[in-house]
Amino acid sequence: MDLDDFSRQFDWIHERFLHLTSARDDAQRDPQRFWEETREALGATMEQMRVAEEELRQQNAELEESRRALEMERQRYMDLFDFAPDGYLVTDLNGVIREANRAAGELLGIAPRHLAGKPLASYVMLDDRPGFRTSLNRLLKVGRQEDWVVRIQPRRGGPYDASITAAVVRDFDGTASALRWIVREVVGPAWWAGGQAMVPPSRAGRVTIGRIGKVQPDEVESERLRRIRAETEAEALRGLLHGIDVIVWEADAETGRYWYVSPRAEPLLGYPAENWLEQPEFWSEIIQAEDRSMARAHRARCLRDLRPGEVEYRVVTADGRSVWLRESVSVELDAAGKPRVLRGCLWDISRRKKVERQLYTDRRKLAEHLADVWHLYLLGGQLLATVELGPVLEEILASVTSLHGADLGLIRLLDPESRELEATVSQGLPEDYLARFGRVPVGAGTCGLAIERGAPVIIEDVELEGTGCNGHRYGPDPSPAASWAEVGRAGGFRGTFSVPLFSRRGDLMGTIAIFFQEPHRPTDRQLQMVEQYVLQAADAIDNARRHVEVREADRRKEEFLATLGHELRNPLAAIQTCAHLIQPGEVAAESLAEVREMIVRQSRLMARLIEDLLDLTRVSRGTLAVRKEPVELADVVARAVGHIRPLVQDRRHELTVAIPEGSTVIQADPMRLEQVLANLLTNAAKYTDPGGRIELIAAPEGDDLVVRVRDTGIGLAPEALPGLFRLYTQLDAARERSRGGLGIGLALVKSLVELHGGTVSAQSEGPGRGSEFVVRLPVGVGPRVDEGSPA
Numbered sequence: 001m002d003l004d005d006f007s008r009q010f011d012w013i014h015e016r017f018l019h020l021t022s023a024r025d026d027a028q029r030d031p032q033r034f035w036e037e038t039r040e041a042l043g044a045t046m047e048q049m050r051v052a053e054e055e056l057r058q059q060n061a062e063l064e065e066s067r068r069a070l071e072m073e074r075q076r077y078m079d080l081f082d083f084a085p086d087g088y089l090v091t092d093l094n095g096v097i098r099e100a101n102r103a104a105g106e107l108l109g110i111a112p113r114h115l116a117g118k119p120l121a122s123y124v125m126l127d128d129r130p131g132f133r134t135s136l137n138r139l140l141k142v143g144r145q146e147d148w149v150v151r152i153q154p155r156r157g158g159p160y161d162a163s164i165t166a167a168v169v170r171d172f173d174g175t176a177s178a179l180r181w182i183v184r185e186v187v188g189p190a191w192w193a194g195g196q197a198m199v200p201p202s203r204a205g206r207v208t209i210g211r212i213g214k215v216q217p218d219e220v221e222s223e224r225l226r227r228i229r230a231e232t233e234a235e236a237l238r239g240l241l242h243g244i245d246v247i248v249w250e251a252d253a254e255t256g257r258y259w260y261v262s263p264r265a266e267p268l269l270g271y272p273a274e275n276w277l278e279q280p281e282f283w284s285e286i287i288q289a290e291d292r293s294m295a296r297a298h299r300a301r302c303l304r305d306l307r308p309g310e311v312e313y314r315v316v317t318a319d320g321r322s323v324w325l326r327e328s329v330s331v332e333l334d335a336a337g338k339p340r341v342l343r344g345c346l347w348d349i350s351r352r353k354k355v356e357r358q359l360y361t362d363r364r365k366l367a368e369h370l371a372d373v374w375h376l377y378l379l380g381g382q383l384l385a386t387v388e389l390g391p392v393l394e395e396i397l398a399s400v401t402s403l404h405g406a407d408l409g410l411i412r413l414l415d416p417e418s419r420e421l422e423a424t425v426s427q428g429l430p431e432d433y434l435a436r437f438g439r440v441p442v443g444a445g446t447c448g449l450a451i452e453r454g455a456p457v458i459i460e461d462v463e464l465e466g467t468g469c470n471g472h473r474y475g476p477d478p479s480p481a482a483s484w485a486e487v488g489r490a491g492g493f494r495g496t497f498s499v500p501l502f503s504r505r506g507d508l509m510g511t512i513a514i515f516f517q518e519p520h521r522p523t524d525r526q527l528q529m530v531e532q533y534v535l536q537a538a539d540a541i542d543n544a545r546r547h548v549e550v551r552e553a554d555r556r557k558e559e560f561l562a563t564l565g566h567e568l569r570n571p572l573a574a575i576q577t578c579a580h581l582i583q584p585g586e587v588a589a590e591s592l593a594e595v596r597e598m599i600v601r602q603s604r605l606m607a608r609l610i611e612d613l614l615d616l617t618r619v620s621r622g623t624l625a626v627r628k629e630p631v632e633l634a635d636v637v638a639r640a641v642g643h644i645r646p647l648v649q650d651r652r653h654e655l656t657v658a659i660p661e662g663s664t665v666i667q668a669d670p671m672r673l674e675q676v677l678a679n680l681l682t683n684a685a686k687y688t689d690p691g692g693r694i695e696l697i698a699a700p701e702g703d704d705l706v707v708r709v710r711d712t713g714i715g716l717a718p719e720a721l722p723g724l725f726r727l728y729t730q731l732d733a734a735r736e737r738s739r740g741g742l743g744i745g746l747a748l749v750k751s752l753v754e755l756h757g758g759t760v761s762a763q764s765e766g767p768g769r770g771s772e773f774v775v776r777l778p779v780g781v782g783p784r785v786d787e788g789s790p791a
């Protein structure tokens with residue numbers, strides 16, 4: 001698996017964990033299943049990590065195998081090079097020696113390791129040097145192999161004639177880069193005296209010439225074949241060293257001076273090979289400063305222990321790049337058992353190091369993600385400990401501040417009516433700040449901006465920002481605009497961070513704000529953690545609100561049942577009393593009609609209650625339907641007024657009805673429209689003190705018919721208006737005056753009006769100042785249309 005494959009695999013793992021952390025509904029419905037899925041994902045992730053590690057180990061093993069093979073080939077080349085019968089030399093284009101084998105050292109009278117860096121011309125007799133230079137220049141100009149004879153003056157011993165073969169070595173682009181030399185000693189007639197051969201001290205690479213100056217055929221042919229074989233093998237090994245991506249080197253064990261560096265050093269590091277041979281401290285100088293002492297100590301340890309070893313360090317290339325190298329060092333001993341030669345190989349392991357760094361980074365990121373997931377899981381579990389809104393908000397604020405290491409925090413909830421954010425729960429903020437900035441409009445401050453943008457807002461330092469309210473006024477402060485710095489000083493903070501709260505339906509709920517006493521910018525990890533936690537927090541708040549609503553609904557339902565029992569008991573009691581009165585002999589004939597009228601009236605009241613309950617059941621099930629037909633408005637209003645007239649007369653109200661003159665026909669269900677108007681008029685009569693006024697006014701407005709029912713009754717408080725049409729809702733002040741009622745009339749009115757495609761609303765100037773209910777219905781005159789099935 002290469003780095004790209006591993007990165008793609010890690011991206012997939014990361015996406016999987018983001019999916020798990022965002023699966024909020026599953027986590028809340030079945031935490032155990034969510035945790036099992038998380039553990040399975042962790043197991044799969046660790047398995048992928050083990051596969052990546054195994055592939056990396058295999059790549060290292062293959063690299064190690066290649067290194068050993070190269071080391072063996074290199075050793076073979078060095079053996080052939082050292083034990084060749086001829087003297088072999090490699091010089092630069094100026095004739096400065098770079099490499100020399102043992103035979104060359106014997107011919108020049110100096111150990112091969114001391115020849116590196118010395119000009120070959122210095123071993124030519126003084127008289128022959130001009131001719132040597134001429135031949136060398138001709139060789140460089142012609143660019144082919146040249147043969148000539150010169151007199152050599154070795155370091156030790158007398159001069160002798162030597163046959164030299166020189167050839168130009170070229171790089172892959174054809175540029176001359178070095179010279180390769182073969183040196184042989186030539187023994188001629190001068191060594192013969194008195195018919196006896198005067199053989200000089202033994203030297204390698206000697207060619208013997210007879211008395212008449214001709215070369216002995218057998219010896220010459222054998223020498224030629226050996227030379228060809230040695231040159232072929234040496235050339236093959238040189239080609240191998242050129243082709244492989246490894247730097248091979250050899251240095252003097254005592255001085256550390258390099259004798260040989262393979263051609264790969266220049267393209268890999270950018271420095272000419274001559275730098276290694278001519279500058280004793282070159283290797284140490286190009287090592288990165290942090291690794292220099294370690295690399296030196298490794299070579300010293302190899303020399304001290306006389307054992308091979310490996311080390312990894314960084315070098316700086318000629319163009320300033322940092323390259324990781326792995327160095328393998330071995331020690332060659334002389335006959336006395338002392339270190340003679342250091343040999344080594346250098347591999348470019350930058351790609352492997354990049355993979356290792358990426359693997360380490362990915363492991364660290366994965367560990368952080370797992371830790372974050374676990375932390376969020378624990379925090380989410382704490383949110384499940386309670387369903388009360390107050391404790392839930394306090395737990396959320398404490399968790400968010402702990403994630404950021406902050407001491408100050410604030411949760412604001414959005415008031416959808418006023419579009420203002422109200423401080424609900426705070427931590428560490430002064431009371432003066434809360435009193436002044438407790439309510440802020442959308443768009444003001446970091447909280448208001450977070451709501452307006454639907455995204456987190458960060459202010460690193462409030463002292464460096466301008467106006468903080470975007471033209472809005474904060475709370476009761478009469479100033480038109482408060483600056484960020486002013487707000488920060490009031491709250492005792494410099495940095496702040498706000499994130500919006502969304503419900504699972506996407507509705508804005510409020511904000512969470514965190515404050516820092518010093519300038520501060522959260523890290524990306526902290527931001528991601530908070531955003532993930534806020535998703536759980538919004539669900540917890542939503543659940544707590546639902547719990548409050550359910551509890552309130554249960555309370556209203558219990559009150560409804562109690563009221564229902566009371567409402568049914570009164571007519572039943574009257575009917576029972578009348579039943580006893582109409583027994584034979586118990587009531588006079590003249591009172592029988594009055595008793596019968598009471599039974600009928602109480603029976604109608606019970607029937608009305610039961611019918612309302614049945615309609616409410618149909619609404620909740622979605623089976624309540626209307627049968628529209630052309631309806632004369634005056635007829636519907638007359639029947640509705642007739643229903644409530646006894647109540648109006650009993651309470652001495654003044655009832656006024658104003659409808660358009662002439663015929664006003666609308667498309668509606670006559671029975672249901674009558675029920676809507678009767679309920680509104682009944683409520684107006686019940687909740688208006690005796691002697692009050694009630695008005696029913698109907699008039700067309702555009703394409704709608706608007707019916708207004710006004711009274712001079714007890715009125716409505718502003719906070720009561722939003723929940724007025726909810727089921728089982730009864731106002732405390734109204735219960736004392738209701739003379740019955742179950743709190744279902746207005747809910748039923750709203751449902752019936754909406755089934756007609758209209759709307760109903762209520763308004764009041766306040767308690768004791770009367771109320772007004774407005775019904776808007778589309779006129780929709782046309783042929784009769786049936787909608788739904790009969791109730």
